[in-house]
Amino acid sequence: MRLFAGACSALALCQAVAGVAVDVSASISAATASTRPLVQPDAGCRERSFDLTLSWEDHAPDGFSRKMALVNGQFPGPLIEIDEGDVVKVLVHNTMPYNTTVHFHGIEMADTNWSDGVPGLTQRQIPPGKSFLYQWKATQYGSYWYHAHERGQLDDGLLGPLTIRAKPHRARPFSQIANSTKQLQAMLAAEAASRPLVLSDYRHVTSVDGWAIEIAAGIETPCYDAVLVNGKGRVDCWSAAKRQALLTPTQQALLALGNETSLTAKGCLSANIIGNVLADPSLPKNLSAVPPGIFDVCTPTEHELATIDIARPVSTDAWAAFDVIGAFGLLTGMFAIDGHPLWVYAVDGAYIDPMQVDAIEITNGARYSVLVPVSPLDGNYTIRFASDAAAQSITGFANLVVRNSRSKSHTPIPESTVTPFINDVGTNTSSGVVYFDQAAMQAFPPDADVRNSPVAANRTVVLGIRVAGASYNWALNSTAYPMQLDNDTPLLFQPDPVDEGNNVTLTTYMDEWIDIVFQALSFPMPPHPIHKHGNKMWLLGSGEGVFNYSTVAEALQYIPASFNMETPPKRDTLATPAATTGPAWMVIRYHVTNPGAWFLHCHIQSHLMGGMAVAIQDGIDQWPSVPPYYRNYI
Template sequence: MQLMTLLSCALRIWSPTWCQRPHLLQLDDAKEPSPARQPVRFELHITSGKVDVIGAGTRDAILVNGTFVGPTLRLEQGDEVEFLVRNYLREDTTMHFHGIAQRTTPWSDGVPGLTQRQIHPGASYLYRWAAEEAGTFFYHAHSKGQLMDGLYGAIVIDASPKVKRPFHLISRDASEEQAMLAAELRNQPLLLADWSQYKFDDFYQIETTANFDLACTDAIIVNGMGSQYCLDPITLDNMTNPIILKMLKDLGEDHMTAKGCVPPIQALQGDYDVDVGKLPPHAVRECIGGRNPKGNFTFSVDEKRGWAALTFVNVGGLYPLQVSVDNHELHVYAVDGQYIHPVVTDRVYVGNGNRVSVLVKLDQEPARYTIRMANDLLNQILGGFAEMAYGDAAHPPRHQKPKMNYAGQPLIDPIRSFKPEEGQPYPERRPARRPDRTVKLVLRKPGRPHGAYEWSLSGHELYNMTAEGLDPPMLFQGPTKAPASELVVFSEVGDWVDMILETEGPFAQSHPIHKHGNKVYFLGSGIGRFPWSSVEEAERSLPVGSFNFENPAYLDTFTTPDIAGNAPAVWTVVRYQVENPGAWLLHCHVQTHQAGGMGIVLMDGIDQFPDVPLQYREWNGFTLPS
């Protein structure tokens, strides 16, 4: 059952109309910023335009201040932010600040129907929030998959000088430590994304028309630039996972498609009436090929400075990525804005929504070094590239040493890999040993009469795009008017909440789960079902060390495990403390899964639920109240 059939409140869908000029939620309508520091103001104009990102032809996209992708916003820890969005699109939009806690400002979280009304065409909305935590974050649309159309940009918040960094754990040399501190201030965000030649609306329409869970795209781009590579069949066969090759042969197919995708096979979609004949040829099979007119994204570093800091940000709508830099080790020092005990690795896994910050020692010959990205799922062989140039170097090194190939397969043995769920916070922090509440979630397709493209995070019910028009939003209604539904979870301030996520198999794919409002501790994961009612009960049955209570990763986006075999399920356990009252979304960051229903609402802190300021409550998506 979908959310809208559960809500007892009235739903009003606004008719989009064009205004002569955007109407603005005035700066003095919200609470005054701290007098100690003037607010930092940003103004973004959201428009549409044609782009040729991968040289395979133009497509409609969303521009931010006339550019694809949006500009990087740089702040200092402690800044008060005023972020004005002017919507010049012919459709509604909102803006979410991924990883920003929005402590005391939940109406600036940007989830339509939950924390605000949609920003209608011709209207504007002022988001106000505090840059309490340092690190790399990003802003992106939270409406109808517009992230996949290019509505995103990086946010870099420099840490206060008083904050302890972990750089002395990389080198005890004082000059090296200073070089790393300086590199952090020059942090280069690399926005990684899978890119489709289809607009999201068209991509999703293909899914609904063919009743098909579509997971095939055209390229991986970096900071809005990339290429589409069409590999020959022999190369594709050599890069195809043996498990997938055997499965294809068992199902009557011999190869991946020209785009490197698993062919459209009814049996892989489950028990649904799939019509693969309604899939356009380019959706799965045809590869056009092309290169951005300006080439792949390239940036320069100064080797005389000794170190460079990079943050890999996965803003893509579909795929988790593996990332490596030729000839260089990666010193991971932060994940999702949280400093960690540094880890030296050859490549990093960056799930959708994750930010992985690394230091790179610039100790190689002056040259251009390839940064390699590859889809980490088995469904498509897909890679992408960027370049890190020492100064104005124009050529690759004499001895190129890649760590992995186009498909992400290791080229060195052994290869060191890092996942965000392995990062240990620095300084140390740990959760309470026992929770106050436990929530069990089942990640699966709910089956008929729902479509093959629809997903549930709660087991049965769907939180899908129809909820974006809810008026008034759930935050405004408060917890007493929230529906009694498995899509809504209640808690009180101070509670420690366990969330047990069980993903049904076989062939259970991983899901990047993003929690709005604050971070979670990643306690553990495993293969098989989770039959226990609590973590405490599971501890008595599982091997010692199945759960990490001492130094678990502290993340706002975590990825559930995948299985390519016949195990019935996989499980994940996270724990968080309710310290930020509000209505917060928990959802899969795969945009088609989110659109297909994969989310729930966390009504956190119902005993101290915030009052929404009058002007935000009465703003109707068009004009200010008189």
């Protein structure tokens, strides 16, 4: 179910897209009786209102039923579809037995920091039986998503896609690949009708129970049961021979360090490897507290896969568009559609010069908008995601069914016989397979902001990433962010102008340029998908070893090849490099233009719950005034 389209879609303008409109004007009026509108829609756009009811119910997305968070009775939650310039009001009703919040991932929340959805930082939690109104303006365009930001509830299914249609006059990059006006029109029509492909990982234990197991055992449990596409999948148990044949070099090296030779039946590194090789073996642990089903026991299920139907027009210019969303709690891996190359035209909600690829590595939180030239042959083509994380080899699939628009719906569709681009651990099946290269992406139109920034930032912050006292506790700045702060008065309501000696709070001033160095202090250490709320970040550079420089300007004198100061990738979620044989670092830059309390954190759910986060008081000198409804909530 999609909730609604907005007012100024590129092609449909004020026409609604197929879906269900929800009129909640009465309930929103009651919730905001004492407040006036906080922001105004752009000319020609409208206020869009949505109603999300969160429930805690039995659900079986992979054939195994457990309690999950459903949004309007479904998983993933319904598509929120709006237009650039709209004002968005989302009224969330919490009927779950737990406190919760909702975060709109990648939305900058300009002038509405109180709707960012971080407990203890921008809002108080939504208790069971209560409702909360999020209000913000769609100042951006592109693919986003919404999800819980309370503990590990993303792992419980509280998530859904969000699409903002770009304004009609906004330049699109499609003319770079279209060879005719007719083909260009087909691409524009495909973008206007783009569909989300929500990729997620699924565990057979709730986030509360999973966290309790980690605390009792003293180790992380990075092992999932299934990969889902648009909320559907199945448990696929590989044979011992297949697991052995597809061992990656990294997995082989880690197994050797633990005196083991094979993955578990679930395709995972064992509890011993996780606890004594990847983590400090001296840390206290009790591996016997890990139930067998977490790492070792794989029970296959039979369950339907998601199916995406494309009625291919007789015209040879047949295109489809998808927004691929990495809504994972943990996994990173390769995405591909058999027999169909992908034209990546937007990343994390912003246009880029189109790049033709066969496979894309999707990290936790990332979004890729792709145009797909539809095969001229009717067939059932496999959509596949293959984890390339060392901790587990696991795959998920969906069906892309292509049929001639003139063919009858009951006509049998043959299974495709094309060779996949990738295998079940994301490795290319031939030397000609092209992977998306983040370093090569170019903003469309060109991004002049970072080129005009000073070589030396106003301030440079080094954040040391390390395990903090237990293998399931992580620190982003040498100190684990205390999760009990979720229950405190939000930082937005009472900023701390003096954060000296406070390793979990950073403070900036408006119009400053900030460089942040993420330094992995130990190894082996996996990549960490780092997400900044409030605005995007430029990836200036990365490398191995220790970053022994006080500023980027100094580093440029010694290791200039490690940096891209002219056309760096700009994203809201960036993965740190893996520290495999030694320390590793990454430098990002951002411009302080959006004052308020924002979160910077690892998007792996267990790492976030373990404290891998810092709060940033951006623009402390122009701090926003919080409206009464939000300040006085509960």
